Amino acid sequence: MAYQPKTYRKFIAGTMTAAMAATAFAATTPQQVADAQETSFTDVDTSNDHFENIERAVERGYVQGFPDGTYKPQHDITRGQIATMLTRALQLDVEENIEEDVFGDVSANNYFAPVVKAISDAGIMNGVSSEEFAPARDLSREQMATIIVRAFDLERDESIDVVVNDLDSAHSSHQANVEILSQYGITFTPDNNFNPKDPVTRGQMASFLERTFDVVHTEKAGLEDIQAINNNSVRITFADDVNVEELTAEQFSFNNDLEVLDVEVTDENAVTLTTTEQDSETTYTLSFDGERTTLSFAGSDEVVEEVELAIESLVVDNDGFTTSVSAEVLGSDDETEAHVAIVDADGEVVTEEVVSVEEGAIEADFAGLLAGEYKAVVTIDNEEEDIVAEADFDISNLVLPLEVAEATTTQVRPAEGQELAFTVDDLSYDIADLVEAGYEVKFLLNKEELEVSKEGIINIPEDLESFSYAVRVTDAENDERTVTSIRQEVEVVSAEAIAEITEVALVSGEDVVEGNVVTSNTDAKFEVISAVNGYGEEIDFDEVDQPAIEKAVSSDVTVAHYNNEDGIVVQGEGEVAFEVTLKASKML
The missing domain is CATH 2.60.40.10 (Immunoglobulins)
Structure with missing residues (x-):
């Protein structure tokens, strides 16, 4: 992928993340990384603070480690190493054969020459001077902040308060970028000190880059907020331009063994996830489409008690024309339906309707019931026993609107x-x-x-x-x-008039030719076998003359043709179709 100007870089970073997720990284979720039984490096196990992010970096392909199988997470990262990581992470074009010296201290045959040229040409990393890149020199935290902001085109959001206690100790050229990383949570410390002059370790750099990918993916996906509703449900808010109707439960996942069971659209730009039971002392981080996001929440200890399915407050109202039946339904879900029937004094069902339970209630309207005594019967299917509620009511008179x-x-x-x-x-x-x-x-x-x-x-x-x-x-x-x-x-219209022909068949003598297969000239002719009149009744051809065949046109006369005197005339072997036209004298 060729390097793009800065104005396009934020978009490219997002699409790059999606592209990589579709290849090497797609099969690995955050939880799978955290639960990995085999680590990529002998000196990085699950107890390491940067374990998950280092493993993610390996999955993305921009971290490889050393020949002895170690990663050396506590070692300070060098400028040459960070140049290598970034060119891989951003998929910059790298020239393999460098013909001229890149810097005074980076000759054409220097190990880091290809990545130093790529990263400097992209304007992401400059030399420490016009003549020196210093690939073996450590990278300070403030320098790292500026490099990441440039690489991903991150911007300051002034609406977000940022507290960096030691910001004044950073060089003025880096201070704004330090605030940007703090704003996004890419860097954080318990005492809110950034420690701008400290070197960056290899483990820290993997975490900084992975958190940046989280930021890019979160913004690209339109994810805005997450909140626990109770210990089995979470509300996630999206940007207005996201079509939440198309989202599925499989697109969402969490770390710390929290499973997503279902997703429900609850607003124009929000969904509610049903989860397994949350732990109130655990923080859960959301992954979306296989990529970790910046959204996390503390588990809720609010337990939603299971409510037994029941029908309550059944009410029947009648205004003379419309009879409205309403009731509250406890313990229902989105798929619960109720059968509402109106039964007269003789126990006969006059009218009925199936309605969905919406927001814990049902309502059904029935128009034009005559005066009399009735009973409204509401039934909801239940596995063990149907839930039934009844209400008697009277209608004194029918008041028609007389509108049409x-x-x-x-x-x-x-x-x-x-x-x-x-x-x-x-x-x-x-x-x-x-x-x-x-x-x-x-x-x-x-x-x-x-x-x-x-x-x-x-x-x-x-x-x-x-x-x-x-x-x-x-x-x-x-x-x-x-x-x-x-x-x-x-x-x-006469009941003898044919409205529709329902079957035409070949008949030889008085017998219908089985399967319409004719092996020789046997006077087989087309006849109308059945038809209905304009009232949907079967025509009795014992009392009504069958309509005559006007013509039958063959699709292949080399196989067979038809005439009204001889019927089917076989010419050779094969299959043939006939278009049969009837005389219209007895047709509607």
Whole structure:
């Protein structure tokens, strides 16, 4: 990866982290590093303060150690060594064959020449003078601060208070960078002293760089805050531009044996993680997408007691038209559903609905119940025994809004006893029930010879082809409360007319040809085997003539073709498809 100008460096650092996570580092989580049974170096075990970060640095590939298998974490790091670490960590382009001296003390054949040239060309590390790089010299903590800020383009956030007690002892050119590292928590000491003149050890440098990677990854992921809710849940807040709906539990992990069991979106930019039990004396650090972040929290000792599933405070309200059933549900989760049924005085279910429990409550609305005695029954499935709650209620009268009516019959048979259907306020009623509830129903026909009974029954003569009707519903006690539907066109359709062909098959004599396989010319012809009329009823071909075949077009006449006199005419071996067209005389 070629070096990029400073203005792009912060972005590159973030994308580099993601790219490395997808290769060598992706398979190793912070917890796996901390729990590693085999260490990378003989002199760095799990008791070392920098163990986890050194192992991370090894995973990223910018730390290799010495030929004798040691890392020497307590040794002061040299400028040449830090140049090597940074060129690897930032994936800078390194020229292997250096032809000219880089500095007066770094000749072309010097071991550090390639990395010194790369790091100095990038503007991340300068020489101690124009002629000297001093690759063997120790690196001070204040110099380290400036190098890291340059390498990752870190910026000061003035909204964050930073306390560095010995800041004045740092050189003025490094003071702002010391504050930046302290601001991000990349460096910290118990007494808030930075010790700017002290040398940096190899172990410390691995920790400083890994903490910087944490900062870059946290910002790139849009992670902003983390808080324990109780000892089994944690709230994580993201930046507004992060789509939290797409997040999964597998993307989150913690150290110290804390497992993530589930993730739930709780806000536009926040999720709640369900975890195993937390320890109130343990601090947990979040990893996201396999990379450690800067977010951590102290375990909570607040225990959420398990609440037994129960239905409480079942209430039924009716305003004359809408019946609302509501209840509180204890011990529910996001997948809990309730079956709500309205049962009449005879024990028959009048209407029912399945609703989800939301924020510990359910509500179901039922429109247009007639006057009478009812019972609301709420049932929630439970493994051991269903949870049931009931509430009796009465409706004294039906008060229709009379906002909309619709004539809904579109076809009738040419016969007596045909019914004209309708809805009022999007509900269907028997006319007798509406009359008993105090409403008048009138049908408005466009044919004078047609009459409708009080029950909405009409006799249709055989010579009638069509007519139209509208329906008007009026409050019998207040004729100003009325609604009339738009006019509906009705076709008069015989029950013998075919609306849909459901099966066509090859028939030889009176037998259907099995599998549509014909081996010779046996007068096999296409016939309609089954069909339905406009009322969804099966046509009886013992009483109704089958529709005739007009033509059947072969997809391959070299195999077979068809004519109405001979049927299938076999020409050769193979498979062939026929497009069959029926005469339309008996079709709707």
